[in-house]
Amino acid sequence: MGKVKKVLCVCQAGLGSSLILGMNVEKVLEAMGKGDIRVEHTSIGDTTAGQADLYIAGGDIYEQVKVFGPCVAIHNLVNKNEIREVLEKYFEENPDEE
Amino acid sequence: MELKDLLKYENVEIIDSVKDWRDAVAIATRKLVEQGYIEPRYTDAIIESAIEHNAYFVLCPGVALLHASSDKGVNETQLSITYVKEPFRFEGKDEDVNLMITLAAADGESHMQAIQQVAIVLGDDETLNKALNPESVDDLYNLFTEAQV
Numbered sequence: 254m255g256k257v258k259k260v261l262c263v264c265q266a267g268l269g270s271s272l273i274l275g276m277n278v279e280k281v282l283e284a285m286g287k288g289d290i291r292v293e294h295t296s297i298g299d300t301t302a303g304q305a306d307l308y309i310a311g312g313d314i315y316e317q318v319k320v321f322g323p324c325v326a327i328h329n330l331v332n333k334n335e336i337r338e339v340l341e342k343y344f345e346e347n348p349d350e351e
Numbered sequence: 352m353e354l355k356d357l358l359k360y361e362n363v364e365i366i367d368s369v370k371d372w373r374d375a376v377a378i379a380t381r382k383l384v385e386q387g388y389i390e391p392r393y394t395d396a397i398i399e400s401a402i403e404h405n406a407y408f409v410l411c412p413g414v415a416l417l418h419a420s421s422d423k424g425v426n427e428t429q430l431s432i433t434y435v436k437e438p439f440r441f442e443g444k445d446e447d448v449n450l451m452i453t454l455a456a457a458d459g460e461s462h463m464q465a466i467q468q469v470a471i472v473l474g475d476d477e478t479l480n481k482a483l484n485p486e487s488v489d490d491l492y493n494l495f496t497e498a499q500v
Contacts, residue, residue, distance in 0.1 A: 264407065264408075265400060265404050265407055265408075266400070266418055266419055266420045266421075267420075267459070268418055268420070268421065268454065268456045268459065268462070269408065269416045269418040269454045269456070269462075269466060270407065270408055270410065270416060270418075272463065272466050272467075272470075273410060273416070273466060273469070273470040273473070276467055276470045276474075277470065277474060280474075296420070311407050312407075313404055313405045313406075313407040314404065314407060329410070329411045329412075330410045330411065331410050331411045331414075331470065331473040331474050331479070332411060333474060
């Protein structure tokens with residue numbers, strides 16, 4: 254598992270939910286001292302493998318998104334505490350290679 | 352464009368109740384249809400998306416961000432806000448919803464700042480609580496349009 258440089262937030266339309274999720278992910282990563290990670294958002298239809306090092310999906314489309322690569326699910330898209338917990342767990346289980 | 356450029360005061364509504372979630376979506380999108388920002392099929396697209404994708408646009412308990420893809424009948428980017436005093440639920444969801452923010456995005460860019468303002472309001476417990484317990488339309492309109500990114 255290499256260093257995460259880019260995360261992609263995915264929702265159905267790629268316009269609203271993923272944008273809001275992306276903003277919150279950006280803030281959480283900054284607070285975690287990982288502000289250098291790029292955050293983008295898109296629709297499930299435009300998602301392909303290899304676009305990002307980590308995919309972040311709304312809970313309902315997790316199963317569809319995880320086929321593209323490493324993926325975590327967020328259920329409450331505006332809850333920064335949930336986002337932080339999920340991301341901390343991910344980074345703990347997938348530490349950057351030294 | 353800021354939220355105040357994409358949200359008309361007259362498109363912020365507080366209503367008592369809805370028959371069911373489909374009725375809620377129809378009410379939330381009605382004015383945008385009348386004003387020509389969206390085609391009636393955009394309302395149908397939101398309803399279809401809700402069924403097909405388990406109302407994934409319920410962002411957090413209390414709040415739904417109603418939207419579908421730009422190509423489903425959006426003529427011009429615009430938002431509306433509808434607060435329903437009596438909570439309702441989308442099919443298959445166990446969260447009560449009172450607040451519907453309807454987003455009609457004509458492209459991927461023009462609504463970004465406005466949605467960031469929405470996210471600022473929803474991302475803070477105090478302002479989220481205000482949004483879920485508005486005393487007046489003025490309250491709701493000001494809360495969202497005055498949010499600073």
